[in-house]
Amino acid sequence: MLTIELNYQSKEPFYEQIYKYIRDEIKEGMLEKYTKLPSSRGLASHLSVSRNTIDMAYSQLISEGYIESIPKKGYYVCELEQDFPKISLDDDWEEVVKEEEDYLVDFSPNGVDMENFPYNQWRKLMKETMQTDNSELFQLGDPQGDLSFRKTIRLYLHQSRGVNCQENQIIVGAGMDYLLLLLGMLFDKTKKIAFEEAVYPQAYQVFQSLGFIGENIPLDSQGIRIKELEKSGCDIAYVTPSHQYPTGIVMPIHRRLKLLAWAQEKEGRYIIEDDYDSEFRYHGRPIPALQGNDRKGNVIYLGTFSKGVSPAIRISYMVLPQTLYKKFREKCGFYSSTVSRIDQEVMNQFMAKGYFERHLNRMRGIYRNKHDCLVQELKQFGLKIQIFGESAGLHLLVQYFGKKKEEELLHLAKENGVKVYPLSDYMVKKKSNPYPIFILGFARLSEEEIKKGISILRKVW
Amino acid sequence: MLTIELNYQSKEPFYEQIYKYIRDEIKEGMLEKYTKLPSSRGLASHLSVSRNTIDMAYSQLISEGYIESIPKKGYYVCELEQDFPKISLDDDWEEVVKEEEDYLVDFSPNGVDMENFPYNQWRKLMKETMQTDNSELFQLGDPQGDLSFRKTIRLYLHQSRGVNCQENQIIVGAGMDYLLLLLGMLFDKTKKIAFEEAVYPQAYQVFQSLGFIGENIPLDSQGIRIKELEKSGCDIAYVTPSHQYPTGIVMPIHRRLKLLAWAQEKEGRYIIEDDYDSEFRYHGRPIPALQGNDRKGNVIYLGTFSKGVSPAIRISYMVLPQTLYKKFREKCGFYSSTVSRIDQEVMNQFMAKGYFERHLNRMRGIYRNKHDCLVQELKQFGLKIQIFGESAGLHLLVQYFGKKKEEELLHLAKENGVKVYPLSDYMVKKKSNPYPIFILGFARLSEEEIKKGISILRKVW
Numbered sequence: 001m002l003t004i005e006l007n008y009q010s011k012e013p014f015y016e017q018i019y020k021y022i023r024d025e026i027k028e029g030m031l032e033k034y035t036k037l038p039s040s041r042g043l044a045s046h047l048s049v050s051r052n053t054i055d056m057a058y059s060q061l062i063s064e065g066y067i068e069s070i071p072k073k074g075y076y077v078c079e080l081e082q083d084f085p086k087i088s089l090d091d092d093w094e095e096v097v098k099e100e101e102d103y104l105v106d107f108s109p110n111g112v113d114m115e116n117f118p119y120n121q122w123r124k125l126m127k128e129t130m131q132t133d134n135s136e137l138f139q140l141g142d143p144q145g146d147l148s149f150r151k152t153i154r155l156y157l158h159q160s161r162g163v164n165c166q167e168n169q170i171i172v173g174a175g176m177d178y179l180l181l182l183l184g185m186l187f188d189k190t191k192k193i194a195f196e197e198a199v200y201p202q203a204y205q206v207f208q209s210l211g212f213i214g215e216n217i218p219l220d221s222q223g224i225r226i227k228e229l230e231k232s233g234c235d236i237a238y239v240t241p242s243h244q245y246p247t248g249i250v251m252p253i254h255r256r257l258k259l260l261a262w263a264q265e266k267e268g269r270y271i272i273e274d275d276y277d278s279e280f281r282y283h284g285r286p287i288p289a290l291q292g293n294d295r296k297g298n299v300i301y302l303g304t305f306s307k308g309v310s311p312a313i314r315i316s317y318m319v320l321p322q323t324l325y326k327k328f329r330e331k332c333g334f335y336s337s338t339v340s341r342i343d344q345e346v347m348n349q350f351m352a353k354g355y356f357e358r359h360l361n362r363m364r365g366i367y368r369n370k371h372d373c374l375v376q377e378l379k380q381f382g383l384k385i386q387i388f389g390e391s392a393g394l395h396l397l398v399q400y401f402g403k404k405k406e407e408e409l410l411h412l413a414k415e416n417g418v419k420v421y422p423l424s425d426y427m428v429k430k431k432s433n434p435y436p437i438f439i440l441g442f443a444r445l446s447e448e449e450i451k452k453g454i455s456i457l458r459k460v461w
Numbered sequence: 462m463l464t465i466e467l468n469y470q471s472k473e474p475f476y477e478q479i480y481k482y483i484r485d486e487i488k489e490g491m492l493e494k495y496t497k498l499p500s501s502r503g504l505a506s507h508l509s510v511s512r513n514t515i516d517m518a519y520s521q522l523i524s525e526g527y528i529e530s531i532p533k534k535g536y537y538v539c540e541l542e543q544d545f546p547k548i549s550l551d552d553d554w555e556e557v558v559k560e561e562e563d564y565l566v567d568f569s570p571n572g573v574d575m576e577n578f579p580y581n582q583w584r585k586l587m588k589e590t591m592q593t594d595n596s597e598l599f600q601l602g603d604p605q606g607d608l609s610f611r612k613t614i615r616l617y618l619h620q621s622r623g624v625n626c627q628e629n630q631i632i633v634g635a636g637m638d639y640l641l642l643l644l645g646m647l648f649d650k651t652k653k654i655a656f657e658e659a660v661y662p663q664a665y666q667v668f669q670s671l672g673f674i675g676e677n678i679p680l681d682s683q684g685i686r687i688k689e690l691e692k693s694g695c696d697i698a699y700v701t702p703s704h705q706y707p708t709g710i711v712m713p714i715h716r717r718l719k720l721l722a723w724a725q726e727k728e729g730r731y732i733i734e735d736d737y738d739s740e741f742r743y744h745g746r747p748i749p750a751l752q753g754n755d756r757k758g759n760v761i762y763l764g765t766f767s768k769g770v771s772p773a774i775r776i777s778y779m780v781l782p783q784t785l786y787k788k789f790r791e792k793c794g795f796y797s798s799t800v801s802r803i804d805q806e807v808m809n810q811f812m813a814k815g816y817f818e819r820h821l822n823r824m825r826g827i828y829r830n831k832h833d834c835l836v837q838e839l840k841q842f843g844l845k846i847q848i849f850g851e852s853a854g855l856h857l858l859v860q861y862f863g864k865k866k867e868e869e870l871l872h873l874a875k876e877n878g879v880k881v882y883p884l885s886d887y888m889v890k891k892k893s894n895p896y897p898i899f900i901l902g903f904a905r906l907s908e909e910e911i912k913k914g915i916s917i918l919r920k921v922w
Contacts, residue, residue, distance in 0.1 A: 016746065060745040065683070065713020082718035085725075085756035114596035123591045130584045135575035138771040139905075174635045174775070174799035181642065181796075185670060205795050209646060222526070252526020257543035264546075284521040285477065295546035310599040312802035314635070334666050335642075338635035338799045341773040444600075 001038050001046050014049050015056035022057065026066050026077055027084050037067060037075040104417030105453030109246060109395035109441035112307055116366055121355050125346045134345075141341045143333060145172025145317070149348040153317050156351055161278060162292035163301055165319045171328070174314035174338035176274070176304055177206055182335070183272070183300065183318065184210040186327050187236060191268075194234035196224050198426050200245045203238055203274065216428040219244065223251035226258045237263075238272040242287040245276060246426050246439050247397060248389020256290050263298035270324070271299045277307045279360050281392040282368040297321030305347060307394065308360055315339055315347055367394060370442045370450060377454035378440075384461075388437070395441035397423065402461065406436035412460040418453050462499050462507050475510050476517035483518065487527050487538055488545050498528060498536040565878030566914030570707060570856035570902035573768060577827055582816050586807045595806075602802045604794060606633025606778070610809040614778050617812055622739060623753035624762055626780045632789070635775040635799035637735070637765055638667055643796070644733070644761065644779065645671040647788050648697060652729075655695035657685050659887050661706045664699055664735065677889040680705065684712035687719045698724075699733040703748040706737060707887050707900050708858060709850020717751050724759035731785070732760045738768045740821050742853040743829040758782030766808065768855065769821055776800055776808055828855060831903045831911060838915035839901075845922075849898070856902035858884065863922060867897035873921040879914050 004021045006014055025031040038046065040054040047054075058075055061067045067075050129137065144150065150167040157163035173179040184207060187193075193207050194217045204214055215232045218225050224239055237259070241251035251259075263269040273290045281287065291301040304316040320328055350356050371390065378387055378398060388397040400409060406422055413420050423437040424430055442450055465482045467475055486492040499507065501515040508515075519536055522528045528536050590598065605611065611628040618624035634640040645668060648654075654668050655678045665675055676693045679686050685700055698720070702712035712720075724730040734751045742748065752762040765777040781789055798805075811817050832851065839848055839859060849858040861870060867883055874881050884898040885891055903911055 019746070056745060063711055063745055064748055065711075065715055065717075078713070078715055080715040080718055082715070082722045084718065085721060085754060111600045114599040117596070117599065119591055123588055126587050126591065127584055130580055130587065135578070138575040138578065138773045139572045140767075140772040174639075174801075175797045177796045178635075178639065178799050202795060202797070209792055250524055250526075252539070254526055254539055254541040254543070256526075257541055257545065260546060261543045284517060284524055285480070287525055293546060306601075311601040312599045314797075314799055314801050331670055334663060335638045336636045336663070336775075338639050338775055340635075340775050340801065340804055343801055343804070 002043060004047060006047065006049070013053075014047075015053045015060070018043075018047070018049075018054065018057040019060045022061055023064070023066055026080075029083075031077050033077050033079040035077040036073075037077070039074055101419070103414075103419040105445065105449050105456070106419040107395075107421065107438075107440040107442070107453060108419065108444065109421060109439050110311070111441070111444045112310060112394070113363065113366060113370075113443050114310060116363065117310065118355060118359055122346065122350065125349045125353075125355075126342070129342055129345045129349070137341050137345060141337055141344070143335055143337050144168075144170065145337055145339060146341060146344050146348070149344045152348050152351045156356075157289075157301075157303070157319070160286065161275065161303070162288035163319060164292060165301075169319050169322065169325055171318045171320065172337065172339050172344065173316055173318065175306075176276070176302060176316050177202055178338055179302060179316055179318045180206040180272075181210070182328070182332050184212065185332055186324055187212070187270075191236055192232065192234040194224070194229055194232055194237040195428050196239060196244060197428055197431075198244070198247050198423060199238075199428055200240070200274065200276070201426060204428060207238075214428065219247065219249060221249065222255045223249050224255075224259065226255070226262055229259075229262060235266065235269045236272065237270075238274065239290075240274045240276065241290045242275055242278045243281075243392050244389075245274070246389070246395065246423065248393060248395075250287055250392075251290070253293075256293060259290070260294060260296075260298060264296050269298060270321075273299050273301050275301060275303045277393045278303070279308045280364055280367055280394060282364070282371055283391050287392075291319065294321070297323050300324065308356070308363075309347070309350075313343060313347070315343060367443065370445065370447060371396070373447045374440065374442045374450050374454070377451055380454075381458060381461075394443040395439050397437050397439055399435050399437045400461065401435050404461065406433075409436060409438075409461055413457060416456050416460050418456050420457070463504060465508060467508065467510070474514075475508075476514045476521070479504075479508070479510075479515065479518040480521045483522055484525070484527055487541075490544075492538050494538050494540040496538040497534075498538070500535060562880070564875075564880040566906065566910050566917070567880040568856075568882065568899075568901040568903070568914060569880065569905065570882060570900050571772070572902070572905045573771060573855070574824065574827060574831075574904050575771060577824065578771065579816060579820055583807065583811065586810045586814075586816075587803070590803055590806045590810070598802050598806060602798055602805070604796055604798050605629075605631065606798055606800060607802060607805050607809070610805045611778075613809050613812045617817075618750075618762075618764070618780070621747065622736065622764070623749035624780060625753060626762075630780050630783065630786055632779045632781065633798065633800050633805065634777055634779065636767075637737070637763060637777050638663055639799055640763060640777055640779045641667040641733075642671070643789070643793050645673065646793055647785055648673070648731075652697055653693065653695040655685070655690055655693055655698040656889050657700060657705060658889055659705070659708050659884060660699075660889055661701070661735065661737070662887060665889060668699075675889065680708065680710060682710065683716045684710050685716075685720065687716070687723055690720075690723060696727065696730045697733065698731075699735065700751075701735045701737065702751045703736055703739045704742075704853050705850075706735070707850070707856065707884065709854060709856075711748055711853075712751070714754075717754060720751070721755060721757075721759060725757050730759060731782075734760050734762050736762060736764045738854045739764070740769045741825055741828055741855060743825070743832055744852050748853075752780065755782070758784050761785065769817065769824075770808070770811075774804060774808070776804060828904065831906065831908060832857070834908045835901065835903045835911050835915070838912055841915075842919060842922075855904040856900050858898050858900055860896050860898045861922065862896050865922065867894075870897060870899075870922055874918060877917050877921050879917050881918070 044051040044054045068078050069075050150170040154167050189211050192213045192215050194215050197216050197218050215234050217228050263271050278286050291299045301319040384402050386399045390396040421439040501512055505512040505515045529539050530536050611631040615628050650672050653674045653676050655676050658677050658679050676695050678689050724732050736750055739747050752760040762780040845863050847860045851857040882900040
């Protein structure tokens, strides 16, 4: 007979206490294999519980394979053959602790201004979407993203970016990294990929982590150098033509045409156009996408709502040329969508109802003010610095012509509570520049913070 | 002089009309390279617009590289070198049209009951999360998922599934497919992966699309056969021990211990435990996760909120053993999270406030009723069928012992508006079974629909 001390105070039902007791006895070898357990009637009377309680405990032990019921004989402990693994202490577990850095002013090129986000409208759309009669929206959706959403994206891309495509060519995904991951599966791993020498580091890392070899192609004032690209032996070029990241170079039309001609020269060549922040240009119209001039299906267009809405809402999109789309359907068409359908529908309505355009227009004004304020403050440096890559996007570049070296400048800024980002961190291959260049983002800063940050830099640099 | 017909009715500003006119003239070769454009003053007076309008148009053309300004000389059309690509008609574009199938009763094993979802609570949490003072939540978050959310998941997994882990071992991702994709990047592509012969097809496809070789290991009544696994030469085994998908087999404890012993035999062996629907068991307690018995770090645990909340809300999680975690940090630690931080926080609160547990308890009752109803209806078939894999999950299996063949049964069901899912579609390698087995899901059906569907099957089968 098993004597089990039942805890009458515990919330745990009796059957669970009995099940756990017997399970642990078996685990620890106290109840050996082939041991006959008391009958459920006998144990019930012994423990003064209902027979049903014992039956439930036994039935759970049977389900998990600790005991078996042999008809007309009773319940027996199973042979486990293997011992239970002994507990190993996790001594070698290295906690990854990120250095918590606290800056007065952080000129990060990432992040967006969320003070001016239309929370009310977004909440309203969320509420409207989250209705019981929308319950179909809560089932699994189209792997490429919902059709209605792709239609809205198509219209937006055509009108705002000059992109020509059909809904079917659009793949919605949770972030650029994910879309690049999918894209990487469409290319032969032996293909070399050309990156502009200064680059969005994640893109380079994604392709590297997939086993591709990345080549480093120099930039001139018009973007990626075609001669060097031709010499590189690459068949795929990752570029940011409308606003080179991070240098801000705009690729002029003749360079674009040359790049397209390069892609057409050989079967299987592709241009990946990352159009990451085309929404924000402060003088004149946005620069149209390269994709709009592609007639042969060599351009893969990538865009995101990270800058226009929020980086926390993980919605990006990719427009595949038809040649690649077929391959996509074959190789990754089965991957479930990574974007919540609720989020898709909210973003869809946000665009379709005109809120997105209004928000972008408003933010363009707000960012322009911050941008102008930053430029104004920087001008007080005089000839010691030069500004690059301004008038668009959410950051600009500053080259320092004083005597101090990059490391010293970084150190001085940090010591005084200001974080700036050296361009050298964005270079595929580090190259020494006698006059260091820094990236200054302004999206998340107020004008006061911008003024404060630059005034500190003026003092210590 | 350029004569441009300005449209006074258009919403398009004049500068944009002028810019587009000149751009298109250059594109079409009407304005040849090196052509001198009129001065801005001259063109302004010719078109009766302000000089500022012309300056804006010229400045946009300069930005895009169509014209250049030569100091003291004026504006000139640039040499483009390449012609613009001619328009190619997209004749060969194959529209992928999915066959729209309309069934009276669809016994799909996918999808969940959303009629009983606590929309009000979810909406309330959404509203609370979407507050301006939460604006930090709208910036890019931790690549593994927010720490507070991982803490909540850890607690849940420990209490409900017996999973032992630290927050750092948890990776939150947008769906199982995505997490398997990441996981695939941690393994050497030469490793063979063992799959149970009946399998969640997406898992098999993901690894196949990544270039892995998948081996097909037979199942017996206790799950994957260890002898065959040993013979297979595989180092990684993908299993569903708590509720084999789709057969519903529960792997008993002695088989689990053997599987763990297999993994410990050789360096670099791993078990992928896909715990996709462990929440729903209708008699007794849930079967604990295999991971809870792992002491050597051989088990990778995967779970999802697709069944417990909704497949449309793309939140899954993976618990990596420490050995793999380090590799993960190195190889994919930089990948941005694929789950919106808003959704993470809403799910976090949904769990932390006890709504999730309440919802699961409620759904367990609702699904049990549907399950029992389906079993009841099926019993009327008599000896012609046998039921398998019942008492847990959102589907069960039915084997048909009549004279009709699988294809005929499927056809008869379809003709009469009922969709059933043959097990053969879930087999890694098709094998002919004289008595076909079908999967019947019940989550999305009402009891009336279940009764109707089975009564039709009884008539036609």
